[in-house]
Amino acid sequence: MxxxxxxxxxxxxxxxxxxxxxxxxxxxxxxxxxxxxxxxxxxxxxxxxxxxxxxxxxxxxxxxxxxxxxxxxxxxxxxxxxxxxxxxxxxxxxxxxxxxxxxxxxxxxxxxxDADALAAKGQAIRAENKRRNATPFKLFLRSIANIFVPLIPALIACGILAGVTGVFTNLGWLTPVLPALDAIAKGFMSLIMVFVGVNTAKEFGGTPILGGAVAAIIPFAGVADIQAFGAELAPGQGGVLGALGAAALCAYVERWTRRWVPGTLDILITPTVAVLVSGLVTVYGLMFVAGEVSAAIGVAADWLLGQAGALAGLILGGLFLPLVMLGLHQALIPIHTTLIGVDGYTVLLPVLAMAGAGQVGAAAALYVRLKHNEGIRSTIRSALPAGLLGVGEPLIYGVTLPLGRPFLTACAGGAAGGSFLGLANQLGVSAGSTAIGPSGLALFPLLQGSRGIGAAVLVYGLGLVVGYIAGFVLTYFFGLSRQAAAELNAAERIAPDSSPADAPTAQAQPDGDGSRRADAPAASGS
Structure with missing residues (x-):
């Protein structure tokens, strides 16, 4: 740098x-x-x-x-x-x-x-959503996100390396170093349960290293000698869900034990009891149960997109932006991670990424239709590059959501792209992601699928194009009423010889539903 x-x-x-x-x-x-x-x-x-x-x-x-x-x-x-x-x-x-x-x-x-009424309206929507989201269930979802979000950089790095290693293997390139690349790409995933355990214990009020210690039981090769529910355990059985449950239990046992253990003995008794009790429960219960749940998630995802792919993609792609707005998308993080552990990639993430494509298309349509509204166009210019790379918040809260109807047409564009990917999966050509985090154009290096990387890249790329076009067309023709478009376009242009700092603040304009908004210079930069 x-x-x-x-x-x-x-x-x-x-x-x-x-x-x-x-x-x-x-x-x-x-x-x-x-x-x-x-x-x-x-x-x-x-x-x-x-x-x-x-x-x-x-x-x-x-x-x-x-x-x-x-x-x-x-x-x-x-x-x-x-x-x-x-x-x-x-x-x-x-x-x-x-x-x-x-x-x-x-x-x-x-x-x-000066307050930009468009941004203020988005801020008011966020504040109301925050108030509604302060429920025990949604707070729990935030805790789940706090566990997995710190792991995303490593997931991305190892996912990209896994994809590169796969390409080199198929092409027969760099054969001497392929085992090393494979080890680097897969090492983290083989021990991801430990990191999940550390973060889980921290989030639930326990000692992080104790959460990691009990979660480390799951990938340990020696569990193959243990029988539970009439069958031998397999190393890694239960995956991240098992690690999450084990570490959460360990944190609870640790807190409970510390209540009655004398302070002089706390360092000896509390960690021993916490690891022993949660470890036994993990070996003789959680690993089997979590393994069954993980397998069921994989089967359900494959069945959903394999049998009803077009419809499932339509629903998932169309509803993802509202899920992001409400914070409910956090519930999908463990599911993505589980699918990566079971299949090597998550087929849900590319489908959900189509929501961002619909929004990019919607923003482009507004840019074309509102050719005289320099305030909104400037905001779109600033936010669109981030939107193309999968960072959707600037477009959501700065453009489409405050305007109302464009947010719905953006969702419809995402539904079209999701339906395309779902249909491709239904026809046997899946596109999945080997890591969670990126979307949009940034997802390309992480793609993998049932027919290999090339087919996955083609299907995902075509899905983005479908989402862009559908979001653009639907927003261009249905995103603004004729009256709203005329009123928004009536805003004064910034004088050509004015610098951005000297640009006049646009006056509030009534939008299609009679509410007031302002067309001010961009509130954010790229």
Whole structure:
């Protein structure tokens, strides 16, 4: 990475830290494939609109953590700098955090503090969804996501290497190093249960290493000598579901034991009891039960797409954007991981990725139809590259969802693409992903299927094209009423000699249902 790139990421982190209320307002810092996830102590101190207006920010998601969408290329680097700044400022080594914050706030204030009614409407929808989502079931789903999201970088890396190794094997290239590549690609997956156990124990209030210890029983070769339910166990039986259950049980037993064990004996008795009890339950129960559940998930997925592929793809592709909006897509993470463990790839992820294709098509149609609305067109220009790579939040919350009907036509476009992939699977040509995380164009390096990589790439690529076209056509003709299109197109153009900073703030316009919205300059940058 160049010095200028490093400086740019550090500057972005410094400015964002000031806008979330400074280091003392930050309780945690993590990141996933595209989002910087920040725990904040006081939500009122977060200047969300200024963050949204930041040129490096693609979007904002206000959930259990405050999530800033930066894109796959920048998020890990900004997160590293952000965490370093938080630690640095807290110990007082910098001595100038207040000045930095003031400077960053001054710079950010010029980015445009006028509320964009379109973004505000999306923010209101997110806030309402967050309130509705605070149920025990959905909080449990968030815990499941917290277990698996940290594993995604390794899943992606090993998935890509597995695909590359498969290509080289088929072509007969680099034969001497293929065993090494195969070991690198499969090593993590052979021990993924241990990592799931560590994260599960941490999430459920136990000691992480104890969760990893009990989960390590599952891939241990010695379990082949054990009989449970009248049959010998197989190493790896139960997979990630078994590891999740084992580590959660271990955390519960650990907490329960610690209540009555004297403090002087805690270090000896508590971990021993926790590992012993949860280990016995894992060997003589969880491995068998979780193995049956994992096999059933694989059979059900194969049957669903093999027998009713077109209809199943239609439903899955059409409903995935609402699932993302409600946070329910997190329930699919263990299913994807289980399918990867059973079949080597998940056939569900490419089908669900068609939802993003429908939204890209919808955004392109709005860009064409609203040729006089520079505010929305600028937002689309900023968010579309991320959408093509599978980062859909900027388009969801910045464009299609606040406008209403385009969100529905985007879902319909995703349904068309999903139906195509489902039909291909029904005809015996499946497209699956060897890892979870990416979608859109970023999914191509991870593709695998029943007919090999080439067929999977062809089917998935055609599915994207179907999703793009369907989303575009449906949105172009049905996404906006004639009145709404005319009113949105009536917005003033930005004067040709105006710089972005001098561009006039567009006035609120009534949309098709009579509500008010504003056509302001883009709220995010690519």
């Amino acid at each position: 160049s010095d200028s790139g490093a400086t740019g990421h550090a500057a972005t982190a410094r400015e964002l830290l000031a806008l979330v209320g400074g280091e003392h307002n930050v309780t945690s810092v993590t990141n996933c494939i595209s989002r910087l996830r920040i725990g904040v102590a006081d939500r009122a101190r977060v200047r969300e609109q200024d963050i949204r207006d930041h040129p490096k920010v693609l979007g904002v998601v206000d959930d259990e953590t405050f999530q800033i969408v930066l894109g796959p290329a920048a998020v890990s680097k900004v997160a590293e700098e952000f965490a370093r700044l938080v630690d640095f400022e807290r110990v007082g080594a910098g001595g100038g955090s207040g000045a930095d914050s003031a400077a960053a706030e001054g710079a950010a204030s010029g980015a445009g503090s």
